[in-house]
Amino acid sequence: MVKAIETEYDGYRFRSRLEARWAVFFNTLGIPYEYEKEGFDTNGTWYLPDFFLPEQDCWYEVKGSYASTGLMWDEWARLFDFCQQIQKWVYVAHGEIQVPVTESVPGFNFPSTIDGFDPSLLLDDPHKAYPGRKFPEPFMMWVQPSGGRSIRIISSMERSEDHVITPKIIDAYKAARQARFEHRS
Secondary structure, eight states: OOOOOOEEETTEEESSHHHHHHHHHHHHHTOOOEETOOOEEETTEEEOOSEEETTTTEEEEEEOOHHHHOOOHHHHHHHHHHHHHHTSEEEEEESSOOOOOOSOOTTOOOOSOBTTBOHHHHHHOHHHHSTTOSSOOEEEEEEOGGGSSOEEEEETTTEEEEEOOOHHHHHHHHHHHHOOOOOOO
16 A cells, blocks of 8 residues: 655645645635544544535545545445535545546537536535535546546436536646645655
């Protein structure tokens, strides 16, 4: 197993470079965040989410690859329980940060909204993005380079939706991916 490298950035000591890169992503977009704000007891299990986004009033969890984290159904169940307990949205970033493909894919149309969803709403207010939801659910978000200009969001592992991303979001992914940090032992 590869050990994560603790990384200092923006006044925080992150447990991994990947978490620090997501902090760069948020800063580039002007999204305030709080790192490891507080822990929760979810059905007898201690849970410390990575980021709280106060303006969006949601939590953002960073996970490595499936192979390194073992994020499977039991983890989803824990995230779902956490959502139910706090009644807030939890977004899960899975895997390394990738820069999305910006070319269109032949045969695919990328409208500015899909099913009434505007990708900027995810950043502005996730509750507006899916107003029909009656309760929070964990969402997994990752760049799907093979699918064109999209972010895939999976709700409860039941359905998936692709959404167009803006140049500003692409710039944030690039900044996060290109960030360099000093390594201190």
